[in-house]
Amino acid sequence: MTLGRVFGLLDKEISGYEFSKNTIEGSSRRLFYLALPPSVYPSVCKMIKNNCMNKSDLGGWTRIVVEKPFGKDLGSAEQLSAQIGELFDEPQIYRIDHYLGKELVQNLLVLRFANRFFLPLWNRDNIANVQIVFREDFGTEGRGGYFDEYGIIRDIIQNHLLQVFCLVAMEKPVSLKPEHIRDEKVKVLQSVVPIKDEEVVLGQYKGYRDDPTVPDNSNTPTFATVVLRVHNERWEGVPFILKAGKALNSRKAEIRIQFKDVPGDIFRCQKQGRNEFVIRLQPLEAMYMKLTVKQPGLEMSTVQSELDLSYGQRYQGVTIPEAYERLILDTIDDGDVKPLTYQPGSRGPAEADQLLERAGYVQTHGYIWIPPTL
Numbered sequence: 175m176t177l178g179r180v181f182g183l184l185d186k187e188i189s190g191y192e193f194s195k196n197t198i199e200g201s202s203r204r205l206f207y208l209a210l211p212p213s214v215y216p217s218v219c220k221m222i223k224n225n226c227m228n229k230s231d232l233g234g235w236t237r238i239v240v241e242k243p244f245g246k247d248l249g250s251a252e253q254l255s256a257q258i259g260e261l262f263d264e265p266q267i268y269r270i271d272h273y274l275g276k277e278l279v280q281n282l283l284v285l286r287f288a289n290r291f292f293l294p295l296w297n298r299d300n301i302a303n304v305q306i307v308f309r310e311d312f313g314t315e316g317r318g319g320y321f322d323e324y325g326i327i328r329d330i331i332q333n334h335l336l337q338v339f340c341l342v343a344m345e346k347p348v349s350l351k352p353e354h355i356r357d358e359k360v361k362v363l364q365s366v367v368p369i370k371d372e373e374v375v376l377g378q379y380k381g382y383r384d385d386p387t388v389p390d391n392s393n394t395p396t397f398a399t400v401v402l403r404v405h406n407e408r409w410e411g412v413p414f415i416l417k418a419g420k421a422l423n424s425r426k427a428e429i430r431i432q433f434k435d436v437p438g439d440i441f442r443c444q445k446q447g448r449n450e451f452v453i454r455l456q457p458l459e460a461m462y463m464k465l466t467v468k469q470p471g472l473e474m475s476t477v478q479s480e481l482d483l484s485y486g487q488r489y490q491g492v493t494i495p496e497a498y499e500r501l502i503l504d505t506i507d508d509g510d511v512k513p514l515t516y517q518p519g520s521r522g523p524a525e526a527d528q529l530l531e532r533a534g535y536v537q538t539h540g541y542i543w544i545p546p547t548l
């Protein structure tokens with residue numbers, strides 16, 4: 175059966191459904207979500223255009239949704255845009271990044287711009303470094319064919335983590351209109367200076383190449399830590415560390431804002447750790463502020479504790495929508511860089527933690543969180 179015929183049948187199926195709902199022809203809304211590899215976007219879009227469009231214009235519409243990765247580099251992204259752009263008008267095309275649909279990502283602008291106490295702190299005077307981390311405790315399992323073409327940078331960092339970075343680092347938008355938010359994101363991205371080779375650690379977990387869909391000599395990274403430097407008034411000198419890896423020892427996505435040491439520390443408590451504001455996107459949405467308090471008791475000693483907003487506890491009974499429910503770098507050199515090998519189930523290459531240390535992140539030792547009971 176030809177592709178044209180297949181899409182003809184799809185159209186018939188959709189029309190049948192619309193008819194069963196007593197929809198007047200042309201008044202229905204057709205949304206095509208392309209959960210497909212980007213390489214077939216153009217041919218599938220052509221088939222939709224030729225066979226499956228909403229037939230007349232009585233308030234209905236036809237739209238398509240495409241997911242990242244949108245091409246592999248500037249050239250292929252522009253080519254893809256041009257190919258799809260020939261078939262659909264821009265307002266009909268939705269390019270989505272499902273991380274933007276996550277509850278705590280949606281919360282970022284509110285947190286930053288609706289809370290007075292963050293306003294004076296959110297800058298180079300107070301913040302030592304920012305980490306934006308994505309960790310998965312499983313490998314490419316069954317997706318090696320897709321993944322190997324893209325790697326962790328194009329799969330996670332260039333889109334999901336960069337979107338989060340923009341929301342953390344951008345200036346306040348004029349309003350919440352998408353174009354105003356986009357303008358601020360573009361501005362902060364333009365302020366990112368080219369990444370230095372020595373501020374990148376790439377890794378590949380042992381066993382990745384055993385996947386039959388992965389070439390035996392693949393150099394595709396499954397782990398990357400990258401330091402972004404933002405050359406502007408707010409962020410000069412503050413490293414933004416973007417970290418992503420598969421087959422690691424834990425699964426989480428979080429933003430960790432580490433504050434500078436208190437000057438003139440009369441309590442000599444710096445060894446207990448810096449103040450950190452952590453926004454955990456998943457699992458178990460939470461935000462907590464690690465801070466130093468007096469150890470309860472007779473002694474005047476200090477201990478690290480937290481102000482904790484755990485969503486599961488605070489918003490009991492509230493269903494947090496899945497990211498997909500709500501929505502739907504080229505600064506990195508593409509040269510032949512050999513990733514470092516790391517053990518599956520580990521923290522990734524040790525060099526990544528060393529890079530963090532060089533970038534100024536100070537790991538807290540001895541902090542033990544006592545989870546509250548619900």
Ligand SMILES: NC(=O)C1=CN([C@@H]2O[C@H](COP(=O)(O)OP(=O)(O)OC[C@H]3O[C@@H](n4cnc5c(N)ncnc54)[C@H](OP(=O)(O)O)[C@@H]3O)[C@@H](O)[C@H]2O)C=CC1
Nearest residue numbers: 305307430452460461462480482483484527537538541543
């Ligand atoms: N409301 C809640 O649910 C709360 C939960 N907690 C829990 O308490 C625990 C401790 O919290 P917290 O101190 O914030 O987080 P962690 O101790 O997990 O991590 C703190 C930082 O240290 C890094 N790190 C961890 N292990 C190493 C290592 N071996 N070498 C170098 N760097 C390392 C982490 O990197 P990386 O990001 O790569 O792992 C991260 O940047 C966590 O499990 C946290 O989830 C704490 C407070 C509130």
Ligand SMILES: O=C1O[C@H](COP(=O)(O)O)[C@@H](O)[C@H](O)[C@H]1O
Nearest residue numbers: 272273310329330334427456497
């Ligand atoms: O886009 C992708 O995201 C998933 C992780 O999504 P999450 O919502 O579960 O955090 C990742 O596994 C996949 O490789 C990537 O393509």
